[in-house]
Amino acid sequence: MKKTMKKLLCAVLAAATLGTCSMGVSAEESYLLGDVNKDGVVDTDDSALVLVEYLHVVVMSDKGTFSEEEIVLGDVDGDGVVHGIDSQWILDYYLHTMMYGDATPLEEYIRDQLDLTLEEYLAYRESLKPYYEQCHEESKKSFEDLGYMQY
Numbered sequence: 001m002k003k004t005m006k007k008l009l010c011a012v013l014a015a016a017t018l019g020t021c022s023m024g025v026s027a028e029e030s031y032l033l034g035d036v037n038k039d040g041v042v043d044t045d046d047s048a049l050v051l052v053e054y055l056h057v058v059v060m061s062d063k064g065t066f067s068e069e070e071i072v073l074g075d076v077d078g079d080g081v082v083h084g085i086d087s088q089w090i091l092d093y094y095l096h097t098m099m100y101g102d103a104t105p106l107e108e109y110i111r112d113q114l115d116l117t118l119e120e121y122l123a124y125r126e127s128l129k130p131y132y133e134q135c136h137e138e139s140k141k142s143f144e145d146l147g148y149m150q151y
Contacts, residue, residue, distance in 0.1 A: 043090075053065065
């Protein structure tokens with residue numbers, strides 16, 4: 001279990017250090033889904049922020065540090081929860097855009113990866129909610145078992 005924790009922390013640190021430089025976005029512009037830090041690009045910084053937020057909520061057992069807007073931007077699969085799967089989608093999307101120069105919006109990229117129509121994609125998201133809730137509870141229990149919960 002210690003190896004798993006080390007791998008997880010290494011992944012967070014690696015993702016955080018792979019960030020990209022970009023120009024800021026003006027206050028009048030809306031933000032892209034996945035652009036949690038609101039710098040105008042969806043990249044590894046956003047993926048790391050989402051993962052750290054999820055770990056913070058699980059480990060610290062609190063509401064986390066994200067604002068309501070950041071939760072909406074970070075919840076890329078639309079299930080109402082910011083978690084590691086959102087972080088993975090953001091990272092996958094970033095790597096795709098870097099490799100292929102594709103500017104497809106993130107939500108469309110996810111649908112394409114799942115090979116679903118919009119209606120099927122929305123139903124798919126809805127069907128995952130119980131699974132995510134179960135995963136969250138299991139993750140929380142694992143952290144409690146390891147003694148990582150705040151008392």
